[in-house]
Structure formats: structure tokens, C-alpha cells
Amino acid sequence: MEDRKKWVLKAIVDHYIRTGQPVSSQTLLGEYGLSVSSATIRNDMMDLEEQGLIRKEYSSAGRVPTEKGYRFFVDWLVELSELHRQAEHALIESYRFQRLEIGELLRQTAFLLANLSSYAGFVLSPRLEETRLESITFVKLDAQNVLVVIVSELGIIDHAVIRSALSEAEIREVSALLNATLRGRRLDEVRAFALRFAEEEDWYDPIVRGAFLLLKSALERRLERRLHAEGLFRLLPRLLEEGQDLADACEILALVSDAHRFGRYLESEASPRVQALIGKENALRDLRSCSLVFMEYGFSGVLGVLGPIRMDYSKAFSVTTYIGNRLQAILALSHREGVPTVEGGA
């Protein structure tokens, strides 16, 4: 395609993203100082329209990008605009020094995505079942209660208090046995293990069996993937602005809050490279009227940004990439060090 036509398409997408108004040949001439006449631009526009990259809402209206047009724009024209350094810095700082349990970390990440992009941000937790067991620890709290802590590569997975009158010695024994058997195994193996042994009624000591039962229930509860979404309110006015039906818009927000459905979808579509799904490119019916920019991180985790089709893709891409890599790094770090440490910890 000739350079000027590309330029015209880019300008149309750009301007439309900014203003939300159909773009006329006049406007284009005025805002971006091009040295051709409006008629020439109109001719180019006709060609672009024939290729299905832009369209008119009615015969004498200005032009608006089609989804195919956005796609073209995203594929060829996005120049990853650097985030405004200062704003980034302030936010990132608060992020870096927060020392958190993994759930809280992911929630904060979603928050950051939302705030930096000004759309909705989401983070699907990693597949914990792909991480390996670091340790299982039993601690006697008092005469009747025992605390159990399960730690994986990514930090503490779960803790719980069970009632049990075991002596300290017995606890140590159980603990040593379990750790020797299970340390270093993937959590899904551990779960399978726990399940099998919990069912072998009389094979083992009832104490060990109780421990397996606990392990099983804790893992079943915690291996569920969690979805953290933030900034959904900010998205809503934008969707309505776009001519979206109110009920449909709420449907979208509800979907994004539904860990099961949305998580499943993300899982199926994600890849390590940042990508966009624009409008009808989305397989999920409810998402047909918005766009998704997202990438994989860590152990099959997914994060990204959800916005209207008329989204600032350039910003969305750079934010997602940046935050994604950052989170990746943090998780890798906590992995290397075993588990996160507390700020000020000795």
C-alpha cells in the first residue's frame, strides 16, 4: 500500500481513538498538516473503504475505522509509545516495595494495569499446579491445634489450623515423612498423592491420613485459578459512549468478574507474546464489542487490559508488556529466593 494511504489510515484511527468522532477529509487536513487537498484524501479514503479498512456510518458522514482497520493499525502502525516516565515511576515504586502474599501481589498488578491504561485491568493467577512443592510444615500452636503451612516455589499457598492432639514428636515424624516424600514434586502430583493416600483407609497411621486429607482439601481449594479485575467502572462509561447497550455492558463486566468463564477463555487464547483480540475476533460472544490486549506470564498466568474497540492500542500494548515483564521478574525473583521476604525482615 502506498505510504500516503497508510498515513491516512493511521491518522483516521489515531484521530478517531482520541475524539470518538467520525473523521472527515477536512479535519484530517487541518489537524495533521498534510500538503495535499481534501479531494486527494477523499480519493484515498475511497480506496481504503473498498479494502474494508474504514467505513461510513451513513452516506455523507465522516469515516470510522472498521475492526479490520484496527487490526491493520495494530499490526503495522503501533509505535510503542514510551509511558510517561514520571507517572510510571511513582506507581512502580509503590509496587516494588510492597511485600506481599501472592494474591495481594496479583491484585495490585491488576490495579496498576487498570490505572496506567485507564481501561480495565485483569490478572489471572498462574497455574499453581505446575509449580513445585517447597515444604509442608506442621506447628503445634497449643494443646489442641496444629498449624499447617504449604509452601511452593511461588510462596505460601495455603495455611490452616486443624484440631489434633498429636505430640510434638509425632508431628515431627509426620512432617519429616511428608516432606521427604513430596518435596520437589509438582503440586498436581502432590494432590493426586494426597487423594490416593487419604483413601487408603487402614494402610497408614490415622494421623498421616489426616494430614493427607488436609493437604488434599487445601490444594483443591487453592489450586483453583483466581481472577483479579480492577477498574471496571472506568470501562463502563466508555462502553456506553460507544453506543453499547447498558445491559450488554453490564454483561461484559459480569463476565470479566467471572473467574471461571473468563479465566478459561484467557487460558485458551494466551501466548507469551502480547497480542490483541479486536471486537469480533473474540470467540466469547459477550466480548464481541470490546477489545482485549493480553499476554502470558509466569506459570501460565495471563494478564492484560480490556477496553472498548476504540481503544488506545499503543498505550495498552506498552502498559501490558511493561507490567507483564515486571511481574514476571518479581515472580522469578521470589522463586529464586524461595519465597517473598518481608520488608525490614532480619
Next chain:
Amino acid sequence: MEDRKKWVLKAIVDHYIRTGQPVSSQTLLGEYGLSVSSATIRNDMMDLEEQGLIRKEYSSAGRVPTEKGYRFFVDWLVELSELHRQAEHALIESYRFQRLEIGELLRQTAFLLANLSSYAGFVLSPRLEETRLESITFVKLDAQNVLVVIVSELGIIDHAVIRSALSEAEIREVSALLNATLRGRRLDEVRAFALRFAEEEDWYDPIVRGAFLLLKSALERRLERRLHAEGLFRLLPRLLEEGQDLADACEILALVSDAHRFGRYLESEASPRVQALIGKENALRDLRSCSLVFMEYGFSGVLGVLGPIRMDYSKAFSVTTYIGNRLQAILALSHREGVPTVEGGA
């Protein structure tokens, strides 16, 4: 006030809550079989209007309750409608058997409030600083890492891993010392304690000092009150329906998600009895166009329902009361038993 006028007011509020349409004398006559003429009802309406309990949107429109009218309705006419038994049961069951960390429990409670009321539900966490320390436990995970678990009356408050090469014996010693000193004290005392001792540079063993530092940072982090809000999307269409401005409506939702501002407000207004704040009765500007039904629970926790002024107060009251008492009971229980136990725990 004469009985028939009361009846008319009740019918107007009732009908308006249901349909959202201004109520005419005709409608009232048709829907509720009263044996007077429409003219009589109109006369009553004029009186009610003079008292400021109802109003017209324009001279020849039907009547609509004023906030004062709702207030009257709430104070005198709410008959706590029993929740539909079956629906309640199904939901409550899933609630009862979920064995959870306190944060998750509160989140679920907010979810229940939202679902049962069909408005937005919120739960402000209890003041943990008013609860008492049950125990502090240190566990050596491996050569370099030590796990610290802080348990209060309401369950596990926080856990963290710190890097420290202490021997098992040293850990036992520190642990015994801290527990002897601090067990049974209120968490705010514990925090003050930790702060003081962490600053006494050379007084104590650096190890103990590290422990105090940890305690301080963990408590500072965790004693913040948390706000769990659910069902906000469901509220939005209702607010818009009510003629609310979109931006304002989003403002409201943002406010309710803001733990700091909204929490502070709830804290200042709450009392152990369920109560409603209707429209402009709210001191918080943003909330002037909606209504709050809420009560206190546990250690200065607050929970309730946020809806439009045209809210089904009867339902909101019964849901809030029911869930509030239920949560109260669960917390009291976990208090008595020390901490929550895991389902299937030995």
C-alpha cells in the same frame, strides 16, 4: 395520622418501589381494592403532599414518595418480609461449610448480601486492633528462612517468611519470650510494644529486635481495615434508571470501592441496630442519591447493602439483619474455638 392516609402512603411507596412509575389515584384503586373513590384518595394525597411525604414531578403527574416519605415508611411500615426460604437455604449452605481465612469469609459475606438483596453488598472488616493476640509462632523452614505466624482471636492475621539464620534453639527462645510477654494483649498494644522495642537499638538481642520489626510491619499492614464490596454492576443500571447521571453513578461505585473513605464513613455512622440512611440523610455528598442499610457486627465491623433511594427497604432490612447475625455467630464461634478449622481436618 388517620389509618387510611397511612395506608395510602404505604401503597404509594410500595407500588413506586415495585414499578418505578409515579402512582395515580386510579392505579391505587385498581391494584389494591380499596372501597373509596379516586377523589377521596386524591384528597388524602393532597394532605400527604402538604406534609412533604409525597410529591408530583409536574402538576398533573402521579405521586412519588419523597425521602421523608421513605423515612416514614421505613420507620413505621416495614414489615420484615421473610426471605424466601428455599433460595436462602441454598445460598446459606454454601456459606456455612466454606472454611475460610477471615478475608475470604468477609468477601463471601459481601457476595451474599449483594445476591440476596439484589443491590450492592459491602462488608467492612472488624477492627482487628481490638482483638487479642492468641500466639506468635516462629518456624524454621530451612537453613535461611523462618516462617512467622500471628494468630488473634479471629484467626490467622498474617504470616510471612523472613530470612534469618537462627538456630532452632534460638528461635524457641525468642518465641517463648514474645509469647509470654504479649499473649492476651490487644493487637494495638502489641503494635505499640513492637514499635517501642524495635527502636531500642542496643537494648536487646538483634534477633529479638528483628522479630519486633517484623511484628510491627506485619501489624501495620494488616490492621488496616478492609472493605469488601460486591454486586456493584447490578447497582449501576438501577442508579441510571433513577435518572442518575452516569458520571455521578460511577463516582458512587468508586467511592464504595474506596476502603478509606467509605470505611471511615461507615465506622462513624454504624450502630449495632440495623438502620437506613436515605438519600440526603447521608453526610457523604456522593451518597446523597442512594440509600444505605447497614449494621455493626463483631469487633466494630460494619456490613450492609447500598441501593437506590427507591429501594426495597423491607428486603434490605431483613437480608442485612439475617446475614449480620449469621456472620456475628460465625465469628463468635471461631473465637470460642480459637481459630477456624479446616473441613475434614482431623
Next chain:
DNA sequence: GATTAGCAGTCATTGATGGAGAGTGCTAAT
């Protein structure tokens, strides 16, 4: 052959107009 000026044609948007219908308040009768 690509670009441009000029112009007729298209269509959303806006504001004015008027009739229909719903509901009230008042008056006079019961």
C-alpha cells in the same frame, strides 16, 4: 496519470408544532 476545485446530492441533527392521553384540583351534589 495524479491532483485539485467546484458543485450537486445525501443524510443526521435540531427545533418547532400540535394532538393525544393521563392525572390532577376544584366545585357542586350527595
Next chain:
DNA sequence: ATTAGCACTCTCCATCAATGACTGCTAATC
């Protein structure tokens, strides 16, 4: 105190015409 009847008010909706923003086409120009 209640009721029937009626005039009055005000919203809601559809219709209509004027306005103005853009385009597509044609013919002239570089």
C-alpha cells in the same frame, strides 16, 4: 366526609422543515 363531573395542565410522541456537514463526481490543471 365522600363522590361525580369537568376543566385544566403538562408530558409524550410523531411530524415536518430548515440547517449544515461530508461525500462523490466531473471537469480542469499540473
